[in-house]
Amino acid sequence: MIIDAVRNNAEWCEAMCRAHGHPGTFGPRAWTNDRRTPLYYPDAVTLTEDADVKDVLTGIDRSTPGASVKDSFGRLDLAAEGFRLLFEAQWIARPAGLPVPAATGDWRPVRTPEELTAWALAWSDGDEEAELFRPELLADEATTIVVGHGPDGRILGGAVLSDSGAVTGVSNLFTTGDTDPAQVWAGCLTLADATRPVVGYEAGDDLAPALAAGFEETGPLRVWLDA
Known part of the structure; x- marks a missing residue:
């Protein structure tokens, strides 16, 4: 069920980005956007449990502060890459x-x-x-x-x-x-x-x-x- 919820959420992020004129890209393990996404929306979303730091960081714009990553399975540690944990939540079904x-x-x-x-x-x-x-x-x-x-x-x-x-x-x-x-x-x-x-x-x-x-x-x- 989590996999379906994760994909659904990434597709909603994509819909919001399309509405703003800059859609993202679905890869095998992550959705990413190479332009800064709308307010409150992540620049990357992990789609699988085995997604790694490279999967989310290579496809996003970090030229200015403020990029965000939705770690859908709570498995990544991005502190070493200069990120801070913004919040934690629970998937629900x-x-x-x-x-x-x-x-x-x-x-x-x-x-x-x-x-x-x-x-x-x-x-x-x-x-x-x-x-x-x-x-x-x-x-x-x-x-x-x-x-x-x-x-x-x-x-x-x-x-x-x-x-x-x-x-x-x-x-x-x-x-x-x-x-x-x-x-x-x-x-x-x-x-x-x-x-x-x-x-x-x-x-x-x-x-x-x-x-x-x-x-x-x-x-x-x-x-x-x-x-």
Whole structure:
């Protein structure tokens, strides 16, 4: 299951980079991008347990600080290469066929650039980081951006669902105001294909709500930052 989750996540990173006009490259053991990737997105992702330092570093731009590597299996030590450990997280997976928790609110895909702008502003809490999510993502058949609205029309939260065939990935899940994260997990799961496992990763306080929604921890990952 981790292999499917890793590939799914790398494909979502690729989709985001394509939306910004600079796609990466899938190699046998790593996905890399030779141009600096969008904010919060890695410059390299290991795809197999036997990926090594060379697999991730030879394909990325280190001419300026800030490149990052998603060590999908928590096996690399990049400290000797000048990187520092940015954070650790857990891959999670929800088996296919589990009942979906009851969702409150109106949950649906984002369809228009205007809806995407509203979603991104809610995701970023009004920050300029909202510009990360470009309209090109709406044309990506593998990507579904999910938004939930309350009875008053207020955005409750949202997430991104990524279809990679074997699994559906969930990322960028957020809540607004006092929305219970359980509402958002339930709402997003109503739009995921129930016949496939749903995968992703979470860390810290964000992990518990995912586990409560039926996900299980499947393995560790690390993200390294070139200082």
